[in-house]
Amino acid sequence: MDFEVVILGSDANAYYMARCTHEAYEKKVRIFSVKPMSFVEHSNITLTTYNEDLWDINKFAKAMNDYVKNITASKIVCISSNETYARYLVANKDKLDKRIVFNYVDLEFLDSLMMKDLFFKTYGNSGLLPKTIVYNLNDELNIDFDFPVIIKPSNVIMFNHIEFLGKKKIYKLNTMEEVIKTIEYFKKSEYTDTLIIQEYIPGDDSALFDGVVYCNSNHKCEFMAFAQIGLQEHTSKMVGNAACLINGFNTNGYNEEVIYKFKDFMESIKFKGLAELDIKYDNRDKKYKILEINARQGRCSYYVSAAGYNLVKCLVDDLVYGKEHKFEIVKEKIGLSYVPKKIIKKYVVNEEFKKEMLKLYKKKKVVNPLVYRKDKSFKRMLFLIRKHFRYYKDYKNGYWKY
16 A cells, blocks of 8 residues: 655654664654754755744644645655654544544543653552642642642643743752742743642662553554653753663663563553653652653664664554554664764763763664664754754753762
């Protein structure tokens, strides 16, 4: 059957999914987004189109239908690079051209994952989550666990659409005074939804783990990867995103029982599609706890494709050809890094992780999702060089502290 892949978005996530498509099918990839970003600009593997209406849920369906009118394929596989586009696809499902296919859960389920207040209300009794309070901006403040605490917005879509003084993706706060000051930032902004106040699980960046799972249209899990993070981004807008990680490696001991536990959880909640699990190891009780579930691939999920499980091909096999695959753990030991090797040497705290990562560099088993040998225009290479050196400044001046 003839098909086309359309990727919604223009960020790093969108670029590497275009790369996955190009690696699997060796043809240029359609990118449809609200605005250009450097990640996809000057790429030789993408065909980019921009439309501001794509960022409006009420105009989204018309923008999509107008865009696909000139595509002759029998099926059009749509892949979102962020929460907004995923939600808009699901919300407008009945209004879209019938050739458009995607693998996301229904709107109520999607919101239970995407809206962090619903996430913790829905899955708080699973035993897999840290202590959490869902806080209404007008409520009396009562925190019943120790400092430091984490504060983040529950409504990511609303948060992403506004700017305000003191805006950060995640706040790590050590005193009640800092908490009150942060809440005031939100009260003075256009943000009107709830906040998540969560216990801070101690540990450096290597206590963080990344799980990537694909559940097919029949809610059966086909693969899961489980990678240890050595370093996360340390700037205010990017903290929480992995900067380097190793799949199939764990300085706490690689334990497949943990992976099967998360796989069983995803099947038990009837999930479908790609998901990224943000996980942290709590050394106090020796348990792995889910910080959040993104109902899409994450910014660093390309390592799964590099390990032999192409993320786009798994969607095409399912949505276009109706193929099912037996469950497998993605075991290949492979590193992923957005940052230069010198940053890893200087800022990774876990010496065992650092040693393993440097070994993988020597074996040429470390990938950068943005660096693709078949996509090397002069302007793109200039962008990558500038980004490479900007990381030195980002980490030197980074606000995130353990």
